[in-house]
Amino acid sequence: MVFREKLPLENTVLTFNDVILIPQKTEIDPYEVDVSTYASKSIKINIPLISSPMDTVTESDLAIQLARLGGLGIIHRNLTIEEEVEMVIKVKEAEPFNIHLNYALLDMNCIDVLKLMKEYYISTFPIVDNQGKFIGIVRKEKLISNLNGRVSDVIESCSSICNVVTSVNQILNIMKSTGLDIVVFIDDYGKFKGFTTIWDVMYEKPFQPALDNEGRLIVGAAISPFDINRIKKLEKYVDVLVVDVAHVANVKAINAIKNFEKEISCDLIIGNLGTYETTVEVITEIEKIDGVRVGLGSGSICTTGIITGVAAPTLWAIAQVADALYDYGLSKVPVIADGGIKYPGDAVKAFTVGAWAVMLGNIFASSKESPSPIIRIGNKQYKYYRGMGSKSAKEKRFSIDRYGKKIKNIDEGIEGLVPYKGSLKDIVKDFVSGIQTAMGYIGAKNIPETWIKGKLKLITQYGKLEIEPHSLKLSID
Numbered sequence: 001m002v003f004r005e006k007l008p009l010e011n012t013v014l015t016f017n018d019v020i021l022i023p024q025k026t027e028i029d030p031y032e033v034d035v036s037t038y039a040s041k042s043i044k045i046n047i048p049l050i051s052s053p054m055d056t057v058t059e060s061d062l063a064i065q066l067a068r069l070g071g072l073g074i075i076h077r078n079l080t081i082e083e084e085v086e087m088v089i090k091v092k093e094a095e096p097f098n099i100h101l102n103y104a105l106l107d108m109n110c111i112d113v114l115k116l117m118k119e120y121y122i123s124t125f126p127i128v129d130n131q132g133k134f135i136g137i138v139r140k141e142k143l144i145s146n147l148n149g150r151v152s153d154v155i156e157s158c159s160s161i162c163n164v165v166t167s168v169n170q171i172l173n174i175m176k177s178t179g180l181d182i183v184v185f186i187d188d189y190g191k192f193k194g195f196t197t198i199w200d201v202m203y204e205k206p207f208q209p210a211l212d213n214e215g216r217l218i219v220g221a222a223i224s225p226f227d228i229n230r231i232k233k234l235e236k237y238v239d240v241l242v243v244d245v246a247h248v249a250n251v252k253a254i255n256a257i258k259n260f261e262k263e264i265s266c267d268l269i270i271g272n273l274g275t276y277e278t279t280v281e282v283i284t285e286i287e288k289i290d291g292v293r294v295g296l297g298s299g300s301i302c303t304t305g306i307i308t309g310v311a312a313p314t315l316w317a318i319a320q321v322a323d324a325l326y327d328y329g330l331s332k333v334p335v336i337a338d339g340g341i342k343y344p345g346d347a348v349k350a351f352t353v354g355a356w357a358v359m360l361g362n363i364f365a366s367s368k369e370s371p372s373p374i375i376r377i378g379n380k381q382y383k384y385y386r387g388m389g390s391k392s393a394k395e396k397r398f399s400i401d402r403y404g405k406k407i408k409n410i411d412e413g414i415e416g417l418v419p420y421k422g423s424l425k426d427i428v429k430d431f432v433s434g435i436q437t438a439m440g441y442i443g444a445k446n447i448p449e450t451w452i453k454g455k456l457k458l459i460t461q462y463g464k465l466e467i468e469p470h471s472l473k474l475s476i477d
Contacts, residue, residue: 004353026442028445036070041291050073063075081230091217096209159178223244235266243269264288291334294335295317295339336356341358344435352451365385375417387415
């Protein structure tokens, strides 16, 4: 397979904005599209989304929620070793479904509890006393029949409880036996620990949790190839380590990877790569390559291409790297497109030239689960987002060797605000739905079929203007 030939204009570096997907004959509807894939040789994910290891994108909260939705979170390394290990362990110890901490008290009004039920789309709700002990549940129909009363008038006992957080199947069995749409978790003393709902465990395809062989959420962690202590401590807990350097085709980086590659038991993703030639240099030196991260200079907060004049835009780079892997017998090594992906269609363009999954930074930074706080300016909400080569990120010493100690005074990233978009769940579902729709248009029922059926054509500036919204006023001044 030659992916480079799928890009129009030979010897021209093309970006996502330069090309358009061409519709094909199709026999499938978007909901039938299978978007499951592999992030590395042994790590299957149910949606082709991986979070970028950036300190304003991926910490444990986002990694947990993304894995629950079927993707993979990569914990950033702008942390102490102990902090990064702790975040990884937190993901591994998290339940594969949401646990909610809200509850109602005996003296609450029935109307107020009905509002809580509406928020969770459930018909039962847990009741807790003033000492935090779980004492029963209330049902929607009884609350409605007693709107002017209090919870104490309609409470009833409940057997839908667990002392230990358990598997999805066991939770479903409890719900089936009790006929209730929640399961309440309590400790050995009867204290309320939280509850989960039918909607948290009845996953709609393709959003089943991404789990390891022990039924725990999967998680990855970013590393420097030079930080052996970090590597040794993390590899005991993670599913995959991600070599996190801007340009891995560096003799020192290659030699550093060779020094530890045989000592780790988890998968190893290396990157970033950008050309056919540099990929060959790396894959002929390093034996353990379970995945590759591709693209240099395309991120929305990356200024490498502007500052240095050196870049390998992601779309072009994917075709280069994928071809090198095929030519050298490594066609089973997943290719991760990293940078420049703004829309679901960009992801499918990446699949067309050989990508298996996409890595997102900006899009995930806008979610509730990303590490930075919500910032309100006027009547709008934002989240802080910065590149790992930005001045503020490099003030934390852990990020310096990503870009090289000798040039650490040169900033290769910027920082700013991105519009707040709400929960990661909503963001991911919309993005994946867009991917399925695009794949439906080209007749590809899964990602490997996209490698074959996807066709790209050059689009002019006038063509771009035509397919964008136009000829109307979008706001009233």
